[in-house]
Amino acid sequence: MKNSTQIKGLPIISISNGQQEGKVQSLIINPEKGTVDFLTIEQEEWQDNNFAIPFKKVVGVGEYAVTIENAHAIMDLNEIPIASELVNKKIGLIDANVITRKGELIGKVSEFVVDDENGGAITALQANVKNKEVLIDAEFVLTYGKDIIVVKEETAASLRELGAKEEASTLDTAEETEELLEELSAPAINHAEEAERLQALKEKQVELLLNKKVVNDIYTNEGQLLLTKGTVLTLADIENAQLAGPSVVIDLSMNVEA
Numbered sequence: 001m002k003n004s005t006q007i008k009g010l011p012i013i014s015i016s017n018g019q020q021e022g023k024v025q026s027l028i029i030n031p032e033k034g035t036v037d038f039l040t041i042e043q044e045e046w047q048d049n050n051f052a053i054p055f056k057k058v059v060g061v062g063e064y065a066v067t068i069e070n071a072h073a074i075m076d077l078n079e080i081p082i083a084s085e086l087v088n089k090k091i092g093l094i095d096a097n098v099i100t101r102k103g104e105l106i107g108k109v110s111e112f113v114v115d116d117e118n119g120g121a122i123t124a125l126q127a128n129v130k131n132k133e134v135l136i137d138a139e140f141v142l143t144y145g146k147d148i149i150v151v152k153e154e155t156a157a158s159l160r161e162l163g164a165k166e167e168a169s170t171l172d173t174a175e176e177t178e179e180l181l182e183e184l185s186a187p188a189i190n191h192a193e194e195a196e197r198l199q200a201l202k203e204k205q206v207e208l209l210l211n212k213k214v215v216n217d218i219y220t221n222e223g224q225l226l227l228t229k230g231t232v233l234t235l236a237d238i239e240n241a242q243l244a245g246p247s248v249v250i251d252l253s254m255n256v257e258a
Contacts, residue, residue, distance in 0.1 A: 001113050001114070001115055001116070001123060002061055002113070002114050002116045003111050003112070003113055003114075003126075004027055004093075004094070004111060004112050004113075004114060005111065006063075007024055007027060007039070007061055007066070007114065007116070008024050008025070008026065008027070009023055009024060010023065010024045010061070010064070010065055010066045011023055011064070011065045011066070012024060012039075012041060012053065012065065012066045012067075012068060013065045013066070013067050013068070014067075014068055014069070014070050014071055015059060015067055015068065015069055015070070016069060016070040016071075017070070020065075021041065021043070021068070021071055021074060022041040022042055022043035022051075023041070023042045023043075024039050024040070024041070024042070024066055025039075025040040025041060025042035026039075026040045026092075027039060027040075027114070028040060028052065028083065028086050028087055029086070029091040029092070029093065029122070029144065030086055030246075030247065031089065031091045031143070031144035031145070032245075032246065032247070033247055034121065034122045034138055034141065034144060035055070035119060035120045035121050035122060036055050036114050036120035036122065037054065037055055037083070037086060037120065037247075037250065038052040038053065038054055038055060038077075038083055038086070039052060039053045039055060039058070039066065040052045040077075040087075041053065041074065050076060050077045050078055051074050051075065051076055051077065052074070052075060052077050052083065053066075053068060053073050053074055053075070054073070054075065054250075054254055055119060055120035056119060056120075056254075057069070057073035057254075058073075058116070058120075060116070061116040075254070079208060079253075080208075080250065080253045080254075081201050081204045081205050081208070082201075082205070082246050082249050082250050082253070083250065083253075085201060085246070089146065090146055091144055091145070091146055092146075093109050093112050093122075093125065093144065093149070094109055094110065094111070094112075095108060095109060095110075096108070096109045096145065096146070096147055096148060096149050097109075097147065097148050097149070098125070098127055098136065098148075098149045098151055098155075099148055099149070099150060099151070100150070100151055100152070100153050100155060100156070101142060101150055101151070101152065101153060102153060104156075106127065106129060106136070106151065106155060106156060106159075107127040107128050107129035107130070107134070108127060108128050109125050109126070109127050109149060110126050110127060110128050110133065111125075111126035112124065112125050112126065113125075113126070113135075121138070122138050122144075123137070123138050124136060124137050124138055125138070125141070125149065129159065132161055133161070134159040134160060134161050135159070135160040135161075136151065136155060136158075136159065137158065137160075140152045140154070140155040140158060202242055205238060205242065205249060205253075206235060206238050206239075208253070209233050209238050209252065209253065209256060210233060210234075210235065210238065211232060211233060212232070212233050212256035212257055213230065213231070213232050213233075213256060213257045214227050214228070214229055214230065214231040214232075214233065214252070214255060214256055215229060215255050215256060215257055216229055216255040217229050218241070218248065218251055218252050218255060219248075219251075220244045220245075220248060221244065221245055221247060221248065226240060226241060226244060226248065227241070227252070233256070238252075
């Protein structure tokens with residue numbers, strides 16, 4: 001397990017040649033899965049930093065460095081539209097307010113914990129609650145948003161204070177919550193523009209994947225075989241992957257011939 005701050009800034013070392021490929025700049029979070037899907041790379045020689053490593057391609061995260069097999073693990077985010085979409089969502093977690101589904105304010109996120117040996121799963125949030133640092137287990141999280149994390153009602157009774165035994169906590173913050181929600185209330189979504197954006201994203205995915213050859217079997221999130229190794233992607237294949245969900249499209253994008 002690693003805190004996000006323990007990962008940011010680490011050198012990225014290629015095992016095949018022992019060279020440093022850059023440093024970890026940021027962690028790209030998939031709010032639907034509650035995972036860190038990519039590590040973006042800071043490299044002084046690159047004019048822009050649109051490169052990242054899929055977390056599934058990371059060999060290890062140590063105290064000194066993040067290791068990868070070779071430089072082929074590094075990908076251009078512009079070539080993976082779904083990854084670019086995750087970047088644009090800007091889910092950073094740090095400083096996000098934690099509220100229950102009924103609108104009560106729990107606290108503010110100060111850190112989060114990543115299972116670096118299990119696909120980058122977020123296992124817990126560290127939050128500041130009435131000037132105390134507590135842990136919120138990820139199983140209580142309902143929604144990871146840009147500014148607000150929504151959790152289950154029973155979360156308050158399950159908070160674990162750092163450095164102390166688990167203890168119950170009851171919070172009466174109705175007035176603070178009302179002010180918070182007024183401050184963070186967002187304008188209504190323009191559904192037409194959103195639909196147009198999603199359609200453009202799907203068309204870009206088709207453009208990048210059509211007629212590419214699959215190099216590994218692709219499975220749905222439920223474990224069902226969707227595409228076999230060696231398949232040359234048709235429009236129907238790509239549409240089926242899109243229907244299976246964003247994480248499946250990411251997996252497919254990382255398993256086709258260049």
